[in-house]
Amino acid sequence: MENDIIVFADKTVIRVRGLSIRGLDTRQVEQLLTERFGSFVRVIGVTGDSIDMDVYGVEPERILRDEAGVIRTLSTAQGITALDIAKLVSAERIVTVDADDIQKPEGAYCARERWLRRD
Amino acid sequence: MIKSAVIIPTGDEIRSGVVLDTDSPEVMRQLLALEPAMEVSRRTPVRDEEDTIVQAITEAAETAELVILIGGSGGGHRFDPALGRDFTHSALERVLEGAVSRRLFGKNGHLWCRLVCGRLKGALVINLPGPFVEAQAAMAAFCRTAGSGDLEIINQAMAEAVVATYPGGADVT
Numbered sequence: 001m002e003n004d005i006i007v008f009a010d011k012t013v014i015r016v017r018g019l020s021i022r023g024l025d026t027r028q029v030e031q032l033l034t035e036r037f038g039s040f041v042r043v044i045g046v047t048g049d050s051i052d053m054d055v056y057g058v059e060p061e062r063i064l065r066d067e068a069g070v071i072r073t074l075s076t077a078q079g080i081t082a083l084d085i086a087k088l089v090s091a092e093r094i095v096t097v098d099a100d101d102i103q104k105p106e107g108a109y110c111a112r113e114r115w116l117r118r119d
Numbered sequence: 120m121i122k123s124a125v126i127i128p129t130g131d132e133i134r135s136g137v138v139l140d141t142d143s144p145e146v147m148r149q150l151l152a153l154e155p156a157m158e159v160s161r162r163t164p165v166r167d168e169e170d171t172i173v174q175a176i177t178e179a180a181e182t183a184e185l186v187i188l189i190g191g192s193g194g195g196h197r198f199d200p201a202l203g204r205d206f207t208h209s210a211l212e213r214v215l216e217g218a219v220s221r222r223l224f225g226k227n228g229h230l231w232c233r234l235v236c237g238r239l240k241g242a243l244v245i246n247l248p249g250p251f252v253e254a255q256a257a258m259a260a261f262c263r264t265a266g267s268g269d270l271e272i273i274n275q276a277m278a279e280a281v282v283a284t285y286p287g288g289a290d291v292t
Binding site: 002003004005006007008009010011021022023024025026027030039040042043044046047048056057079094095096097 | 132135136137138139141193219220221222223224225226227228229231250251252275278282285286
């Protein structure tokens, strides 16, 4: 049996590339950036050279204006070294869709997810 | 009373050491607070491959009363190729008997998290989201409700706990 829940949180998804990451404690990154923005930050994806985060309730423009500050803050976290090429490559606020478009009976994925679905 | 548990972290970033596995120690802490005599072990982190995860679940269910998977609960690579490959919930769907689950969608229509709860070979099997605060909250909800033995109650409590970690409200449909 499956139940669906729609979460109304508003967030901006950001990605920083040009990092060298090893042994990262995501809690520390979240704490550092939460203090910087004064709003919740959650790490959602990490590779050896990039980090993706959700920033709740902060406009993309404000984050983009603070690119240098974001990178400087990240570089103070254990396990992250900001390289010369470090860059905030995207900051996009999520777009609200109609609730009827969210629940898809054929699978646990939104339309774009299904389109891009691959193993 | 649960006598034994196996924790299975998933994710290439955990396995390779890019990200520290802070979830597993927290899960173990909560399990030992729930039942000090419980035997708890952590498996080597599993790669983000559905068949590999299925195999890990099956093996763990043969030896433990409780199996806990961590990570891989969202839409992940299905939405953005740059994100991690999320296969835990689809692997669980393949192997569990009479499972219940809840899907948490963002208002953007993306699957943010899917929590599954079921049984395999007599073992209770659950999954937790990867982000620490969500894993911590879901695990606490599990510990509060595990004594009921009711999959529906456990799954609902875990989903509500994860929702509560997001700023803003939610609708259950």
